[in-house]
Amino acid sequence: MLNFATRRFGLSLLILFVAVTVMFLMIRAVPGDPVQIMLGPRATPELQAQLTAALGLDQPIWKQLLIFYGNLLQGDLGTDVFSGRSVTDIVFQQLPFTLELIFASILWSASLGIALGAYAAAHPNTLIDRIAAAISVSFVAAPAFVVALLALLIFAVHLQWFPAIGAGEGFWDRLNHLVLPAFAIGLSWVGYIARLVRASMLEVMGESHVRTARAFGIAERRVVMVYALRIAILPVVTVIGVGMGFLLSSAVFAEIVFARPGLGKLVIDSITTRNYPIVMGSVLISTALFVVSTALADLINALLDPRARTAH
Amino acid sequence: MKIEWTKANVGRRGFLKGATALGAATALPMGWANRAFAADDGVLRVRAYGDAQNMDPAHSVGVVEEEVHASIYNKLIQYKPGEEWGWQLDAATMIEQVDPTHIKFALRDDIGFTNGFGAMTAEDVKFSMERIVDDATDSPNKPDLGPFSHVDVTGEREGTIVLNKPFAPIWSIALPYITGNIVSKAAVEAAGGRIGADPVAESGPYLRDSWSPKEKTVLKRNPDWKGDAPTWDTVEIYPIDDENTAEIAFEAGELDVTRVSLGSVERYRAGVPNGGSLVEKPSLYYVWMGMNVEHPKLQNQKLRQAIQHAVDVPSILEAAYFGAAEPSTGIIAPGLAGHRSSSLVPPEANFEKAAQLLAESGETNVTLTLDTLNKTTFTTTAQIIQATLAQIGIAVEVNVLESGAFWASGDNENLQLVLNRFSMTPDPYYATSWFTPEQIGKWNWERFNSPEFNEIHETAAAETDIAKRAEMYQRAQDLMEESGAYRFITHEATPVIHSARVIPALRPDGLSLLRYFGKAT
Numbered sequence: 049m050l051n052f053a054t055r056r057f058g059l060s061l062l063i064l065f066v067a068v069t070v071m072f073l074m075i076r077a078v079p080g081d082p083v084q085i086m087l088g089p090r091a092t093p094e095l096q097a098q099l100t101a102a103l104g105l106d107q108p109i110w111k112q113l114l115i116f117y118g119n120l121l122q123g124d125l126g127t128d129v130f131s132g133r134s135v136t137d138i139v140f141q142q143l144p145f146t147l148e149l150i151f152a153s154i155l156w157s158a159s160l161g162i163a164l165g166a167y168a169a170a171h172p173n174t175l176i177d178r179i180a181a182a183i184s185v186s187f188v189a190a191p192a193f194v195v196a197l198l199a200l201l202i203f204a205v206h207l208q209w210f211p212a213i214g215a216g217e218g219f220w221d222r223l224n225h226l227v228l229p230a231f232a233i234g235l236s237w238v239g240y241i242a243r244l245v246r247a248s249m250l251e252v253m254g255e256s257h258v259r260t261a262r263a264f265g266i267a268e269r270r271v272v273m274v275y276a277l278r279i280a281i282l283p284v285v286t287v288i289g290v291g292m293g294f295l296l297s298s299a300v301f302a303e304i305v306f307a308r309p310g311l312g313k314l315v316i317d318s319i320t321t322r323n324y325p326i327v328m329g330s331v332l333i334s335t336a337l338f339v340v341s342t343a344l345a346d347l348i349n350a351l352l353d354p355r356a357r358t359a360h
Numbered sequence: 361m362k363i364e365w366t367k368a369n370v371g372r373r374g375f376l377k378g379a380t381a382l383g384a385a386t387a388l389p390m391g392w393a394n395r396a397f398a399a400d401d402g403v404l405r406v407r408a409y410g411d412a413q414n415m416d417p418a419h420s421v422g423v424v425e426e427e428v429h430a431s432i433y434n435k436l437i438q439y440k441p442g443e444e445w446g447w448q449l450d451a452a453t454m455i456e457q458v459d460p461t462h463i464k465f466a467l468r469d470d471i472g473f474t475n476g477f478g479a480m481t482a483e484d485v486k487f488s489m490e491r492i493v494d495d496a497t498d499s500p501n502k503p504d505l506g507p508f509s510h511v512d513v514t515g516e517r518e519g520t521i522v523l524n525k526p527f528a529p530i531w532s533i534a535l536p537y538i539t540g541n542i543v544s545k546a547a548v549e550a551a552g553g554r555i556g557a558d559p560v561a562e563s564g565p566y567l568r569d570s571w572s573p574k575e576k577t578v579l580k581r582n583p584d585w586k587g588d589a590p591t592w593d594t595v596e597i598y599p600i601d602d603e604n605t606a607e608i609a610f611e612a613g614e615l616d617v618t619r620v621s622l623g624s625v626e627r628y629r630a631g632v633p634n635g636g637s638l639v640e641k642p643s644l645y646y647v648w649m650g651m652n653v654e655h656p657k658l659q660n661q662k663l664r665q666a667i668q669h670a671v672d673v674p675s676i677l678e679a680a681y682f683g684a685a686e687p688s689t690g691i692i693a694p695g696l697a698g699h700r701s702s703s704l705v706p707p708e709a710n711f712e713k714a715a716q717l718l719a720e721s722g723e724t725n726v727t728l729t730l731d732t733l734n735k736t737t738f739t740t741t742a743q744i745i746q747a748t749l750a751q752i753g754i755a756v757e758v759n760v761l762e763s764g765a766f767w768a769s770g771d772n773e774n775l776q777l778v779l780n781r782f783s784m785t786p787d788p789y790y791a792t793s794w795f796t797p798e799q800i801g802k803w804n805w806e807r808f809n810s811p812e813f814n815e816i817h818e819t820a821a822a823e824t825d826i827a828k829r830a831e832m833y834q835r836a837q838d839l840m841e842e843s844g845a846y847r848f849i850t851h852e853a854t855p856v857i858h859s860a861r862v863i864p865a866l867r868p869d870g871l872s873l874l875r876y877f878g879k880a881t
Contacts, residue, residue: 080764088421091500098498130421131413132556141573197608204612212612213598213605215575307600307609309574317574317601322764 052350060339067335068328072113075319075327082322086129103129103324116328125332126325135329139311143333145215146310149302150295152226153234154288161238162277162284165245169280170272172250180242187239192298196232196305203228213307229306233298237291241284248280255279282349289345293338402593404862404877407606407618411599412577415568416555417541418492418499422783423871426538427597431566431579431874432559435540436465436485437531441865441873445695445786447536451480451563455535460526460824467517470586473544473561480542480563482519486511487545489521497553503793504539504785506530506821526822528829532787565590565875574599579874591878607857610636616859617872622737625684625855635860640684641870643852644784646691646791649730649745650806651845652775657728662721664844665705667777669717670752671745671847672709680740685850690837691782691791693851695868697826698788698833703848704841714752727755730777731769734760738779741849745779770802778805781852786869788833792817795840806845813839 083099084091100106104115119126125135161184168180204212216225252258253276261275262268300312311330318326410424417429430438434451449455455465471480489511492499507524514520523530534540547561548554559568565587566579579595600606603621610618611633620628620638628638649671651658658664673687687707689700718726730745732738739760746756756777761769769775782803784791794803796814801807813836820832840846854870865876 078762078764080762080768084770085764085767087500092502094495095498095500128413132554133413138573200608200612204614205608208612212614213600213609214614215572304602305605307598307602307605309572313574320763 053347056343056346060343063339064332064335067339068332069113071331071335072116072328073109075322075324076109076112078322080322082324085322099129105324120332125329128326129323130321135325138326139314139329139333142309142311142314142330145308146296146299146303146312147337148222148226149229149233149299149308149310150292152230153237153295153298154291156230157234157237158241158284158288161241162245162281164238164242166249166272166277166280168242169246169249169253169276170268177246180246184239184242184246187235188243189239190235192233192236193301193305195235196229196302199228199232200305215308215310225306225308229302229308232305233295233302237295241287244283244287245277245280248283249276252276252280278352282352285348285352286345289342292341296334296338404592404595404874405614405616406595406597406872406874407600407609407615408577408597409599409601409619411574412571412597413557413573414555415557415559417488417538417543418497418501419554420501420538420541422538424599427872427874428568428577428579429538429541430564431595432562432564432568432582433541433543434471434480434563435536435542436467437536437540438875439536439786439867439873441867441876443868445532445868447531451485451542457531458520460822461523463521463523463530465519465521466515468587469517471563472584473547473563474567474582474584475547475561477544477547477561480544481516482511482513484542484545485519486513487548488542489539491548491553492539501538504529504537505534506789508534526824528821528824529785529787529789533785533790537785566595569594590875595874595877597874610857610859613859616862617864617877618857619870620855620857622684622853622855623682625853626682628855628857632857636857637860639856639858639864639866639870641854641856641866641868642686642694643854644693644696644786644869645781645852646688646693646784647741647779647781647849647852648688648691649847649849650778650780652773652778652805652807653809653843653845654773654807655776657726657776660721660723661844662717663723663726666714666717666721666752667749667754668705668714668841668844668847669710670714670749670754671849672748673707673847673849675709675748676741676744676849679744680737681850681852684855685853688848688851690834690840690848691784691795692788692833692837693784693869696786696788697830698820698837699830700834700837704838705847709748711751718752718754726753727757728776729757729759730779731759731761731766731775732779733766733781734762738781742779745777769805772805775805780805786867788829789817789821792820792833792836806843808840808843808845810839810843 083096083105087096087099104112125139127133128135128138164180164184168177171177200212203210210227211225214225216222258271258275261271296312299310300316302308303310303313311334314326315330318330408424408427412425412428414420414425417433420426420429436450436452436455437447438450440446440448451467451471452465453468455463457463467480467482472478473480489505489508491497493502493505493508506527506529509522509524512520512522543555544561551560562568562582565582565585567582569578569580571577577597581590581593598615600609603619606615606618607620607624609615613634625640632638651664651667653659677683677685677687689703692698730742732742742758746758749756769778782794795808796804796817797809800809816832816836820829823829823832856864856866856870858864861880863878863880865873865878867873
């Protein structure tokens with residue numbers, strides 16, 4: 049297991065390095081002068097030249113990349129040109145908002161999706177199974193931005209149950225502000241996880257250990273919940289790990305539609321303004337999040353299922 | 361005492377029922393309790409389209425930061441809310457132009473800076489203005505002060521602003537706007553000469569209480585403010601880029617004031633939710649289609665004039681601006697000196713004249729590219745231009761660009777047609793400054809090169825006779841249009857909605873002057 053974890057950690061570092069390097073090169077390949085955007089139209093050429101030098105943009109790209117990694121190894125992500133604040137401070141100030149949104153979305157969608165899928169698998173080809181299938185597919189098919197807008201109009205504007213914008217202050221207020229965005233970006237995951245759990249469960253239900261359990265006269269509820277679901281849930285763990293990346297991208301639009309602070313909005317704003325230090329800081333952290341979550345999913349899989357360790 | 365724990369007899373159904381009930385019991389009242397926004401809590405909630413992240417006026421990047429700066433700092437003069445451009449006294453008790461290059465002022469004696477930095481003096485005015493033109497400050501706002509030289513301090517609270525040459529815009533864009541904010545000399549020097557994300561000393565009717573990046577800025581009354589007390593105890597400014605989100609937030613009762621999209625104007629004309637009102641203000645922005653006169657395909661003036669006449673502005677305003685904006689006559693908006701009552705080329709297309717000009721040009725099989733921003737308004741406009749130019753046999757390919765790439769087009773010599781939109785301050789000098797020969801390769805994307813235009817730009821800034829100045833700027837716009845390089849489209853509009861409990865204080869172009877907002881009784 050230690051060997052597996054070490055190899056997985058090494059792979060994660062490699063993925064992180066490749067992703068950040070590609071992003072570093074891509075953002076510089078995009079047309080648009082960051083200095084001109086940052087200083088605005090009235091800046092003098094002398095001032096533009098000064099800032100270009102201060103940002104190191106007058107250096108060859110390979111040198112800029114080396115400087116970036118050199119600073120990164122010292123824990124320095126740079127300084128935001130607009131506010132003069134440390135990029136690390138800015139990114140870590142926004143990160144909790146995105147994390148709480150992603151975790152809230154995963155929590156409710158996985159809980160409901162697993163329950164729905166397990167229930168459908170336990171009652172295959174019944175009316176309930178078909179209703180569950182219809183609901184699941186509808187959820188998967190519902191575009192998250194449409195769900196977000198409808199949820200806003202119904203629950204924030206019409207019923208006025210939940211706030212429309214912001215992230216709130218204090219635990220309960222923040223929780224309250226999470227409801228609609230987490231609902232919007234988690235809804236399609238409910239359907240996806242439900243279909244996955246159902247398929248996986250039906251496969252597991254036919255396996256010998258489940259048949260043996262039944263032959264021993266163990267109650268059907270216990271067979272489903274303990275003997276089948278425990279194995280059937282493994283693909284869900286993997287999917288949730290990979291899903292972190294998708295939820296990070298969904299968080300971008302949720303943060304815009306619900307005017308929430310967060311990493312996604314920070315990245316979009318920074319790319320628009322060609323604020324390179326913030327873009328790189330945000331990409332580094334979000335890539336690290338993705339890499340860590342997939343690695344964790346692999347490790348959990350390996351812990352739960354010894355076959356996964358040997359497969360790797 | 362021994363406590364015996366027994367296993368709770370909760371089945372799956374019982375658990376689900378209990379969890380659902382608990383969820384409903386906690387979530388719903390929590391939501392309702394939070395919805396008391398419409399109550400008279402003394403908090404004014406306004407939307408800004410961006411986040412104010414720098415508290416140094418020298419490094420302000422525009423309207424978003426100025427909204428906060430104008431509330432927490434003072435200027436000698438401030439803009440007046442209303443329908444016409446004008447200014448009123450703020451930190452000054454007296455200000456007077458004694459000759460074309462000298463402006464005398466006297467400060468109020470009851471304005472102090474926070475954090476123990478003492479009373480505001482003429483030294484602070486001198487420091488604030490001179491640091492902006494000082495190269496060491498690296499202020500991108502330096503051009504707003506034009507030929508400003510220095511401030512002579514003649515008393516503790518008296519001084520004279522000295523200009524190198526006459527500069528009319530000092531009254532319209534320098535003193536009442538970004539470069540007019542007075543900061544504390546002692547505080548800024550103590551901070552190393554530069555203010556960052558947090559103000560080092562404030563003096564206005566409001567103080568910045570907190571800033572949650574990307575979420576909100578909170579302003580609270582300054583307890584030591586001796587001037588007219590602001591009506592609202594607290595102002596919360598929400599940075600919301602998307603106008604649809606802002607409209608939903610307003611309708612949900614979470615915002616008191618927001619600019620709305622032009623597409624929503626018709627709906628709000630029929631009624632604003634929650635008893636609110638719609639205010640329609642003109643805008644200073646100007647939108648036009650430019651033609652690069654140096655491009656080999658567009659060097660023929662007759663061809664450019666044919667294109668001018670083939671673009672139907674009313675169709676654009678109907679489709680892209682939902683009928684909520686008026687045609688423009690140039691780069692200077694109504695209400696400003698130099699505005700033309702009509703353009704040389706009427707807004708309506710004249711395809712016969714366009715075809716005739718095209719024939720006179722001798723050009724055939726004309727194919728052109730039109731660069732535009734990736735915003736719906738502009739792509740729709742570009743499509744209409746494409747369709748109307750097709751009517752005289754000119755084929756147009758539309759290039760849609762993301763904002764960063766689009767705004768880097770200044771040095772693109774291959775640019776042909778471009779759909780553009782510039783912002784503006786309330787002085788014509790600001791508008792003409794982008795179309796001078798010096799700006800070719802920077803912001804003069806049409807590469808329009810007129811010595812007469814340049815001469816007007818230089819001399820009109822120093823002209824203090826308003827009528828003469830207006831005539832000069834009108835002539836400047838005639839020159840632009842005669843060149844065939846410009847098809848003026850619109851100044852857009854600024855529709856603002858506000859809740860019933862607010863009396864908004866807006867500049868003539870619809871931007872908020874937060875310190876003057878009132879409460880409806």
